[in-house]
Amino acid sequence: MPQRPSRPCRHRGCKAIHRNANGYCDQHQEQAQQAKRGSAGQFSAWYTTTKWRILRKRQLTAEPLCAYCAKAGRVTAATVCDHITPHRGDPEMFWAGPFQSLCQTCHSSDKQREESRR
Ligand SMILES: [Zn+2]
Ligand SMILES: [Zn+2]
Secondary structure, three states, X not given: OOOOOOEEOOOOXXXXXXXXXXXXXXXXXXXXXXXXXXXXXXXXXXXXXXXXXXXXXXXXXHOOEOHHHHHOOOXXXXXXXXXXXXXXXXXHHHHHOOEEEEOHHHHHHHHHHHXXXX
């Protein structure tokens, strides 16, 4: 088994030497992973994945116009792939949809409405 070189922990102020791939000692690598996931923004990282980019592109290709604007009789190019049902961090809901295409304006006003409903 090839051994990784020993390195100091990347955690601020920690001098522990380790061989972990992610740069943190045993004590801090779990902490670092949790911070990365974050309880509030755990799904925000999903938006940066290639899987999401493909999904989003597919949605915007299928429905290139904003669904809300269309209802109001406006023709606006959609730039946002929005979850019709709030996924609330549920991976199944996040990846399976259903989705709708929205413009940036409708998307942000829709999100504000959701916030006030809470
Ligand atoms: Zn450490
Ligand atoms: Zn719109």
